[in-house]
Amino acid sequence: MSTLDDDESGTGTATERRRGPGLTRRLSYPVRRSVLRLGTVGSALLLGFLMAFPLYWMAQNAFKTRLAINAGVSWLPTGDAFTLERFGIVNNGAVLTYITNSIIVTIGTVLLVVAVSLVAGYGLARYDFRGKVAFARFLLLGYLFSPIVLALPLYLIWDWTGLLNTHIGLILALSAVSMPFAVWLMWKYIQTIPQAMEESAWIAGAPRWRGFVDVVLPQTTPAIIANALFAFGLAWNDFTFAQILLPSNDATTFPPGILRLVNASFETGYGDFMAVGLLMTIPPLLFAFFLQSYLLKGFEIRAL
Amino acid sequence: MLFLYTLIAILPVGFALWASLHRIPLTQPQWTFVGLENYAQVFELDRFWGSMWRGTLFMVGSTLVQLAVGLWMALVINRMERGQRLLSTLVFTSYLIPTIIVTLIALFMLDPFVGVLHQFGASLGLWEGYVLGAATWNLPGIGEVSLALPAVVLIGSWKFSVFITIFALAQLRSIPNRFYEAAKICGATSWEMFRDITLPRLKGAILVAVLLRSVFMFNKYDIIWQLTQGGPGYETTTMPILAYRETFEGSAYGLGNAIAVVMFCFLAVGAVAYFVAFNPSQEVDT
Amino acid sequence: MVQVHAQGLRKEFGSLVAVEEFDLTIDEGEFVTLVGPSGCGKTTTLRMFAGLETATAGRLLFGDRDVTDLPPQERDVALLFQDIALYPHMSVRDNMAYGLKIAGYAKPDRYERVEETADLLQITDLLDNRPADLSGGQQQRVALGRSMVRDPALFLFDEPMSDLDAKLKRDLRPLFEEVTKEIGCPTLYVTHDQEEAMTMSDRIVVMDDGRIAQVGGPEELYDDPDSEFVGTFIGQPTMQTFQGRVVEERDGLAVEVGEHRWPVSTRNGLAEYTDRPIRVGVRPQDISVTEDTSGGLAGEHVLDEPLGDRTNSFFDTPEGRVTVVTPKGFRGEGRAYGLRPSSSELRLFDPDSGLRIR
Numbered sequence: 006m007s008t009l010d011d012d013e014s015g016t017g018t019a020t021e022r023r024r025g026p027g028l029t030r031r032l033s034y035p036v037r038r039s040v041l042r043l044g045t046v047g048s049a050l051l052l053g054f055l056m057a058f059p060l061y062w063m064a065q066n067a068f069k070t071r072l073a074i075n076a077g078v079s080w081l082p083t084g085d086a087f088t089l090e091r092f093g094i095v096n097n098g099a100v101l102t103y104i105t106n107s108i109i110v111t112i113g114t115v116l117l118v119v120a121v122s123l124v125a126g127y128g129l130a131r132y133d134f135r136g137k138v139a140f141a142r143f144l145l146l147g148y149l150f151s152p153i154v155l156a157l158p159l160y161l162i163w164d165w166t167g168l169l170n171t172h173i174g175l176i177l178a179l180s181a182v183s184m185p186f187a188v189w190l191m192w193k194y195i196q197t198i199p200q201a202m203e204e205s206a207w208i209a210g211a212p213r214w215r216g217f218v219d220v221v222l223p224q225t226t227p228a229i230i231a232n233a234l235f236a237f238g239l240a241w242n243d244f245t246f247a248q249i250l251l252p253s254n255d256a257t258t259f260p261p262g263i264l265r266l267v268n269a270s271f272e273t274g275y276g277d278f279m280a281v282g283l284l285m286t287i288p289p290l291l292f293a294f295f296l297q298s299y300l301l302k303g304f305e306i307r308a309l
Numbered sequence: 310m311l312f313l314y315t316l317i318a319i320l321p322v323g324f325a326l327w328a329s330l331h332r333i334p335l336t337q338p339q340w341t342f343v344g345l346e347n348y349a350q351v352f353e354l355d356r357f358w359g360s361m362w363r364g365t366l367f368m369v370g371s372t373l374v375q376l377a378v379g380l381w382m383a384l385v386i387n388r389m390e391r392g393q394r395l396l397s398t399l400v401f402t403s404y405l406i407p408t409i410i411v412t413l414i415a416l417f418m419l420d421p422f423v424g425v426l427h428q429f430g431a432s433l434g435l436w437e438g439y440v441l442g443a444a445t446w447n448l449p450g451i452g453e454v455s456l457a458l459p460a461v462v463l464i465g466s467w468k469f470s471v472f473i474t475i476f477a478l479a480q481l482r483s484i485p486n487r488f489y490e491a492a493k494i495c496g497a498t499s500w501e502m503f504r505d506i507t508l509p510r511l512k513g514a515i516l517v518a519v520l521l522r523s524v525f526m527f528n529k530y531d532i533i534w535q536l537t538q539g540g541p542g543y544e545t546t547t548m549p550i551l552a553y554r555e556t557f558e559g560s561a562y563g564l565g566n567a568i569a570v571v572m573f574c575f576l577a578v579g580a581v582a583y584f585v586a587f588n589p590s591q592e593v594d595t
Numbered sequence: 596m597v598q599v600h601a602q603g604l605r606k607e608f609g610s611l612v613a614v615e616e617f618d619l620t621i622d623e624g625e626f627v628t629l630v631g632p633s634g635c636g637k638t639t640t641l642r643m644f645a646g647l648e649t650a651t652a653g654r655l656l657f658g659d660r661d662v663t664d665l666p667p668q669e670r671d672v673a674l675l676f677q678d679i680a681l682y683p684h685m686s687v688r689d690n691m692a693y694g695l696k697i698a699g700y701a702k703p704d705r706y707e708r709v710e711e712t713a714d715l716l717q718i719t720d721l722l723d724n725r726p727a728d729l730s731g732g733q734q735q736r737v738a739l740g741r742s743m744v745r746d747p748a749l750f751l752f753d754e755p756m757s758d759l760d761a762k763l764k765r766d767l768r769p770l771f772e773e774v775t776k777e778i779g780c781p782t783l784y785v786t787h788d789q790e791e792a793m794t795m796s797d798r799i800v801v802m803d804d805g806r807i808a809q810v811g812g813p814e815e816l817y818d819d820p821d822s823e824f825v826g827t828f829i830g831q832p833t834m835q836t837f838q839g840r841v842v843e844e845r846d847g848l849a850v851e852v853g854e855h856r857w858p859v860s861t862r863n864g865l866a867e868y869t870d871r872p873i874r875v876g877v878r879p880q881d882i883s884v885t886e887d888t889s890g891g892l893a894g895e896h897v898l899d900e901p902l903g904d905r906t907n908s909f910f911d912t913p914e915g916r917v918t919v920v921t922p923k924g925f926r927g928e929g930r931a932y933g934l935r936p937s938s939s940e941l942r943l944f945d946p947d948s949g950l951r952i953r
Contacts, residue, residue: 034668045388053399056400059467062417078428152530158328161333244534249553261409289407290402292405293399294398300404487680490676491674492693495694496745497693
């Protein structure tokens with residue numbers, strides 16, 4: 006075939022010609038592969054160390070006596086330095102209240118976000134209505150809202166409506182912040198479930214809501230878990246809203262509460278904070294280990 | 310559902326706009342209509358322009374660090390043959406761990422008396438004073454620079470880089486293996502496959518992630534406040550911190566809202582420009 | 596261009612042996628098809644040739660070059676994928692030029708060569724499109740173009756047509772053959788479709804459960820299968836098989852199926868099966884249908900599938916359902932018939948090993 010053999014007249018063997026001019030500059034394959042492997046393993050070790058060291062530092066110091074911490078840097082709580090007393094901080098009335106409040110707010114937010122995102126996501130995926138596209142853009146805009154931009158106005162609004170210093174007030178605010186992402190994710194996810202499945206349920210005589218509950222709902226489990234995780238991360242984490250919307254010491258959640266202790270109290274030391282920090286890290290750690298594929302799935306929907 | 314969202318997202322913005330036109334002392338809320346006076350005052354404030362500058366520095370610095378570290382981490386995790394689950398657990402942990410705990414650990418590790426990181430840095434001669442306080446670097450040509458802002462950027466990046474990692478990882482997983490196999494058959498090296506397949510496929514997601522990170526970091530309030538309360542002085546006061554300080558420390562609710570509105574406009578303009586320039590959502594669709 | 600040799604290739608995944616004892620030589624310009632049911636190891640074998648899997652044992656030679664441990668990058672093979680694998684973010688032109696780009700050709704050279712190839716494949720007008728805008732057949736043409744621009748030492752096809760419709764398959768089949776003939780390199784084509792294998796190949800390798808069952812030309816496999824597996828795998832409609840016995844008659848050996856006996860010409864190995872069970876195979880084309888029910892296996896007609904030039908007819912017999920190729924226009928109308936296999940076309944197999952008794 007003349008088309009492919011037109012450089013037949015050129016010099017060099019067939020192999021050289023085939024491999025082209027570019028391949029000669031290269032390092033040999035085994036060299037490249039070991040460089041790459043070395044780079045990967047080295048990077049992994051370095052990054053792993055950077056990620057893990059602060060956690061390790063928190064954990065080991067949670068088991069140290071105050072004396073041992075004040076004595077300076079040490080690597081493990083051994084001998085006299087070891088104590089479990091630090092965990093007694095949970096019995097400190099204030100800290101217990103903060104944690105309880107955090108748990109209430111987190112659970113409330115997760116439930117509300119999951120419920121609303123399901124209904125809204127289903128509506129967006131299955132019903133056409135005017136302004137659907139505009140609404141989608143609007144969801145996107147939700148990302149631009151700074152917590153501060155929302156929280157400052159909400160402070161006075163909540164004050165007037167009596168929601169200031171209530172769990173409900175914070176749950177509503179946090180849900181509103183999680184909602185754009187949650188609705189978007191659910192919307193995209195439900196779109197991947199073929200409508201034919203529902204239609205076959207309708208033909209079997211199921212009303213629309215039965216179709217939703219029996220056919221759609223069970224299949225959205227991954228998206229529900231992803232949404233719940235994101236809402237959990239947001240609520241468990243939230244500092245800004247809680248600080249502004251729950252100014253009272255009795256109502257506030259863990260993050261602003263503990264910061265008050267850090268800045269105000271001289272009775273509690275780093276060991277106590279590390280101990281309570283360790284306790285608060287355990288749920289995220291468990292989620293991270295067991296549910297990471299769901300989190301990743303949430304991001305995979307590329308919910309913008 | 311539209312209703313709830315509108316209620317909580319739109320109402321406050323309108324409310325903020327309205328409030329920003331009044332003088333409202335926080336302690337005895339009496340609204341006095343002052344028109345645009347608050348805005349005039351905002352733009353005259355030295356600390357406003359300072360905060361704008363620091364906020365931008367914080368945003369750009371954080372986004373760049375997070376992009377570099379996050380992407381690096383995603384590529385490494387994607388390539389790892391063993392220990393992948395361990396490293397990705399760490400990644401997701403730092404995504405889910407409350408910011409306040411990151412703060413607590415950072416405060417502890419940087420403590421001038423018992424902090425491991427403080428002592429490590431001090432023994433290398435990197436700093437002498439409290440990193441989040443008085444410590445400075447004398448940079449040639451610029452002069453004394455407080456370490457507080459860079460420190461806050463780095464501490465924030467410890468927690469938030471993984472956002473990019475997870476985003477990129479999700480994208481990397483979605484690239485079918487056969488693309489790489491086809492490229493291998495063509496003789497492509499790992500670098501060439503990265504350049505010609507991974508990077509183009511990742512580009513859209515990276516743009517989106519950069520947009521989101523920039524917005525989030527510009528809006529970032531919690532970690533800065535927890536670490537430094539905007540101090541020392543105004544060294545780490547970014548826009549959100551300024552809005553908070555004016556409202557609750559300066560007790561000027563209207564002024565605080567004016568700052569919030571300005572912030573919002575600034576971001577909206579930035580985001581629109583970004584979308585026009587890159588159109589990231591379209592990239593993501595393909 | 597060179598021969599390709601595989602010697603004793605073996606691939607294990609953990610404790611699972613996917614391929615073993617794979618020996619094959621493909622000549623310059625020869626089109627060899629690897630065919631077998633899914634899970635028989637044919638794709639694994641192809642991936643070993645490509646370098647995408649590393650052989651656990653055995654050697655692979657391209658000419659005198661030992662490529663066993665070389666990565667795919669250094670093997671100079673072309674591979675056409677089942678799922679096409681065009682890069683969605685590149686234009687058709689850049690997709691096709693990718694291999695040349697990697698090889699370091701300058702842009703004008705790359706595009707010139709791509710144009711020539713595109714011309715040959717009649718896809719010149721598609722060059723500026725994105726793969727997503729093309730139909731399945733067009734995509735596979737582009738993928739073919741991408742594989743061939745680089746003058747491979749070995750051309751590999753991994754079920755490239757299994758996702759395409761029947762008409763496209765018929766269009767692409769001659770194209771694949773022409774292109775590989777033009778390039779003149781050895782070609783290994785994997786498919787599960789025996790019709791594809793029959794129509795395209797110089798030689799066919801039938802694989803079963805990780806091993807080569809038989810190698811040969813299309814007619815050879817059809818007429819002279821080494822085992823019941825090959826016999827039933829090759830040919831449409833499928834070879835009909837029966838449980839039978841070998842019996843001795845006055846003038847020689849005969850095969851008994853149900854109540855009927857057919858004399859068989861003397862075969863060396865058959866005597867030892869006397870009075871023992873045996874598997875009897877006959878192609879539907881070699882069974883004749885008579886109105887006389889005692890003239891062969893009694894069968895009740897079930898239905899006809901007219902194909903235009905012939906008919907596939909199905910009969911229920913005491914030995915199970917039997918397919919027969921009947922002449923054009925045949926209508927059984929549900930009556931009873933006698934089915935008589937041509938005794939010279941009987942293929943006899945060992946009931947345990949499935950191997951042919953010759």
